[in-house]
Amino acid sequence: MASFGTRLLFLAVLCINAGNAFSFINVECRADNYGQYGQQSMLDCVVKTAQEAADAKILVVTWKKAGVALAVFARGSRTQEPRFQFAKPFWDNNHMNVSLLITTTKTTDSGSYECSVMTDSGSHSTSTSLSVTAKYNTPTVRSQPAANIPQNTDVTLFCNSDGGYPKGELRWSDEHNEDWTRSSEPEVKQTEDGLFSLSSKLTLLRGSVFFKYTCSVHNATGTQEGEVTFDIPYSEQFKDPGPTTVSPISKIVAPVVVIGSLIVGLLLVLVLFLKRRSQQARRFSAAPLMSDSHEIHMHDQDAEKGGRQEMEPCFQEDTPGNDHN
Incomplete structure (x- = not known):
């Protein structure tokens, strides 16, 4: 007690x-x-x-x-x-x-x-x-068909990321950063350890003009935790040639050729200008001589004509019709 x-x-x-x-x-x-x-x-x-x-x-x-x-x-x-x-x-x-x-x-x-x-x-x-x-692993992307895709063929891209918590989201964008997420088909699975596995399928219809697509994974707050850019394996005749690579030598030679062409063009213009000036100078110097010769010739013709006119009365006096006797 x-x-x-x-x-x-x-x-x-x-x-x-x-x-x-x-x-x-x-x-x-x-x-x-x-x-x-x-x-x-x-x-x-x-x-x-x-x-x-x-x-x-x-x-x-x-x-x-x-x-x-x-x-x-x-x-x-x-x-x-x-x-x-x-x-x-x-x-x-x-x-x-x-x-x-x-x-x-x-x-x-x-x-x-x-x-x-x-x-x-x-x-x-x-x-x-x-x-x-839990942070999601870097996404991986594969395509179907897997390689040598011909032109005018439908292409399907598959993106996967796992190991994250809470539930996140996969997003798609093209090479111009345009959002393609709404065109995709997402799928979410939860593993035995409680982590999430994310997958997404993006179908591209034939005739697509884009060659690169990016898949990014975002956590529950919307923060991006990883991304991967995928080049679609089109066949060689349909691949984007991309920007042309210019060698250092070409970068030097090209300006020199342009400058040289300009110099040659200017020299040709100068030669033609001088030649034209020379021809004009010759024409101006020859013009007076031609004028004097023309005046002399005209003067001789007038003199000859006047002479003939002075001689005509004499010939008239000798005609038989004018004899007074």
Whole structure:
């Protein structure tokens, strides 16, 4: 009976202390915690005490998720699940750290956690959450047909990426950064470890004029985590020749040829100009001589004509009709 009475008294004391918990003890946790799949994650929590309970000692600490105890400290001993343990091996009176460490984080570790602390000066409970992410692997792309695709043939592109969490998205774009995602057929699968596997099919109808397509993977927040550009394996007669590569020698020779051609053209123009000037000068110098000769010839003709006119009366006087005798 005495033993039962002692236990009853002890529980009563604990209940009284629990009623005063909000006055002296406060468990403060970071509201949101983030962890990477396969790595360690930390749920940060500390116990703060009022001045009246500065010397409080921790009696019990319990971490739970969905009502299941993961790590418990009571009467100086600990009971912990394999992947869950207290971050500090002990607590001190000035800064009592009751954080929970998850050694190997899984996708199932996402969610809400509850931390309860009981001291000899009161108790308090609070909750915190953990968000787990996993980065997607770089996408891979293949085509059907796989090679030597002739012109005017339908082509199907397949893109795949896995190992990510939470569910992400695959997006398509062409060589001009135009979005083709709406024309694709996505598919999402979740593996046994909770990670997601993404796949997408893009069908290109015959006559497509684009030769390159890019597939990119984006996480749940829309942030791009990887991409790959795929050259469609068209047959040789249908391939895009692309930009012509100019050798360094050609870069030097081409300007020299252009400049030389300009110089030769200018010299030819100058020669023709000088030749024309020379011909014009000759014509101007010969023009007066031709004019004087023409005047002399005309003068001789006039003189000859005048002479004939002066001689005509003489010939008339000798005619028989004019004889007076």
